[in-house]
Amino acid sequence: MAQFMDVHHGMVGITAEGLKEAHDADLAIQGEERVNFMQAWADPATGVVYCLSEAPSAEAVQRIHERAGHPADEIHAVPLQV
């Protein structure tokens, strides 16, 4: 499995509850694409959300995000970590 960082823009004003709801919507269906969303971080001021996942492909990540109602604007494989 590879790791991916995906980025959502335009989420200005997102709340802790909104982030949890969005994340839970991903978790509810992620197994169908063998995706594992591990962490997410949000900046309500500028509306950026970052999601870290393990997945078979960027397309699998996007399919889950699309079905959950929040397609990512960018998805980057991140094979290097420290």
Add this chain to the structure above:
Amino acid sequence: MAQFMDVHHGMVGITAEGLKEAHDADLAIQGEERVNFMQAWADPATGVVYCLSEAPSAEAVQRIHERAGHPADEIHAVPLQV
């Protein structure tokens, strides 16, 4: 302490060794600004690097990155996490 995600562009071809060297250069001086760089992820194909930190301010994060030779292109406070 707040958490921040910063983003570097233009790092196409970065290697595991290069990422570790850059991260170690941050760690060596981060205490002077009370910054704690926790994790970093890199996509050598598109040249994007993400760094997660705890710090007193975005400016403190940037001062460490600048002194280490790799200023960030974006720094976002990420007060929300799941």
